[in-house]
Amino acid sequence: MTDSCIFCKIISGEAKATVVYRDEQVIAFRDIHPVAPTHILIVPNKHVESVSTLESEDEPLIGHLFTVASQLANEEGISKGGYRLITNTGVDGGQTVPHLHLHLIGGRRMRYPMG
Numbered sequence: 001m002t003d004s005c006i007f008c009k010i011i012s013g014e015a016k017a018t019v020v021y022r023d024e025q026v027i028a029f030r031d032i033h034p035v036a037p038t039h040i041l042i043v044p045n046k047h048v049e050s051v052s053t054l055e056s057e058d059e060p061l062i063g064h065l066f067t068v069a070s071q072l073a074n075e076e077g078i079s080k081g082g083y084r085l086i087t088n089t090g091v092d093g094g095q096t097v098p099h100l101h102l103h104l105i106g107g108r109r110m111r112y113p114m115g
């Protein structure tokens with residue numbers, strides 16, 4: 001828990017969000033500025049700043065983020081059509097909230113190339 005972190009505040013219940021899933025390892029809630037019909041953030045309860053600060057002990061947690069993403073995509077009805085998972089990392093990666101998260105984005109055709 002980091003006092004100034006908005007995602008830590010959502011995890012603790014201090015800040016509101018539209019939570020769609022939670023368990024002992026992760027929380028998932030709808031992005032406040034959705035870029036597609038489905039835009040969910042999957043966030044570890046543990047405050048990990050980004051992919052850059054991951055440690056080997058976090059490997060099961062990262063696997064769990066993807067399993068939850070797959071489950072939520074099923075529930076959102078976007079598995080068959082497909083979707084995009086994004087983890088922005090650091091300033092050049094476009095990360096604006098320094099608490100690791102996976103964007104689950106779908107419900108429309110994604111544009112390519114990225115960047």
Ligand code: AMP
Pocket residue numbers: 006017029030031032033034041087088094095096097098
């Ligand atoms: P990133 O830019 O990859 O760090 O993604 C951060 C995401 O968090 C952005 O898409 C924001 O719209 C989203 N966001 C920021 N604050 C909140 C909040 N209070 N509730 C839900 N989503 C948020």
